[in-house]
Amino acid sequence: MAHVHAPPGSLRGTFEDGLAVFRAVPYAAPPVGEQRWRPARPHPGWTGTRDATADGPSAPQMHLEGGDPVLGGHGSPPFDEDCLTLDIWTPAADDARRPVLVWIHGGGFVSGSGSLPNYSGATFSRDGDLVVVSINYRIGALGYLYTGSEDEPKGSGANHWLTDQLTALRWVRDNIAAFGGDPDSITVAGQSGGAVSTAALAGLPESQGLIRRVILMSPPFGLDLPTPEASLERTAAFMELAGVKTLAELRALPWPALIGATGGLFGRTTRWGYWPTPFLPVIDGVTLPRHPAESLLHGAAAGIEVMIGWTREEANFGFALNEAYATADPDRVTARIADTFGPEAAPGVYAAYERARPGAGPADVLMDLITDELFRVPALRLAEARAQTEHPVWAYQFDLPAVAYDGRLGAAHCLELPFAFANFDQWAHAPLTAGLNPAVRDGLARTMHEAWIAFARTGDPNHPGMPRWNPYEKGTRTTMRFDSVVTALDDLAGDSLRLHERTADRPA
Structure with missing residues (x-):
């Protein structure tokens, strides 16, 4: 067994192929009951030695039996609202002050888990002598539903997923030295929605000094992110699908009912020729002051080291x-192009894309x-x-x-x-x-x-x-x-x- 004495309390992990691994370590208080749709709060810690040998539940999400035809699945049971935990891989829980890599999973803001085997930090830790941290955070309705300013404590804003991630990052800063990591050398990496999260985190004033560099893998920065006012329209549709009229009723629903309503929201919000996104980050001016695509151009974030990429x-x-x-025909695709370029330019843009890919x-x-x-x-x-x-x-x-x-x-x-x-x-x-x-x-x-x-x-x-x-x-x-x-x-x-x-x- 691997043991660590960290400020929140003692942990008992495992040794796996030469690495010390600690799983399901809580970084925030459970966001359940009245804390549903509230900002994350730091975990109060624990007494005695906490078992950290097995993964905890993933954030609630839709689940296809047998998986999907591309990834074969992106989240596995068990699921539970009490999911704000992280996993840690380290070559040794010593005082070596190794660079730290924090991984934020993607999944269209509705799926994924930091504890999925494909996101294991073992290869990075072993091959790079890094301390690797992978986090769970609230997704779907539980993380992204905007419940309205009247429901929020003053100054808390809309993006509860982002408060989770900021709380996790602060936990890493405060505790990672006990796991052999250097809190002054933190790289945050994410893919897809996780890359949006990474950029959003980097741009927060509260993150200043916490992040040294970021890796942005396939960030969908072209998403048109809503204002709070626009988000309330989607919230109203979600409440109708959930069969409730008040936020108190919505807060009282078991989480599987929220997942069911999410399926309905997919149907209502999907548009032909657009990536389906029933939930999106909200530019609320409090938790998210600007589009994450702009975050790395302002203030202290402008000096953060950045790697960015996409697939062809x-x-x-x-x-x-x-x-x-x-079975799409040229007229329908040209009409979709017109949404972006206008009707006069659309035929020429279609032709340009045809030329760029022979046989397209x-x-x-x-x-x-x-x-x-x-x-x-x-x-x-x-x-x-x-x-x-x-x-x-x-x-x-x-x-x-x-x-x-x-x-x-x-x-x-x-x-x-x-x-x-x-x-x-x-x-x-x-x-x-x-x-x-x-x-x-x-x-x-x-x-x-x-x-x-x-x-x-x-x-x-x-x-x-x-x-x-x-x-x-x-x-x-x-x-x-x-x-x-x-x-x-x-x-x-x-x-x-x-x-x-x-x-x-x-x-x-």
């Missing part, structure tokens, strides 16, 4: 296997458009803005395509995860990774994994096993392409950026 065909994850999109059909054009406007172009805009400063970013694009489903997924959203973690044995359930050439797969995983480790340790992803990776700077726009051959290219995605610059000049 992000949107294929959600659309390539959906027959409603496979209407569904391909649509997926490339969604990839650009939701992921690639907003990430490039952040890189462009930082390139004007003394704090540029390291940018990458993941290009290796999936083999499954006759290659229809391409280099889809989430495919880079097992490469960064270098733990394909934990992804055997995911159709997304099936059939990859083991030699190519493992070679690329080594390169990416070591780059993530190098960045977490030094703020520079370069290591001897890869070509020179320069920051994304004005004039060069260097972007690392992760494929069967790893190559640093200048202005790799510039065509997408220039095409979408048209929208900046279009009247609202």
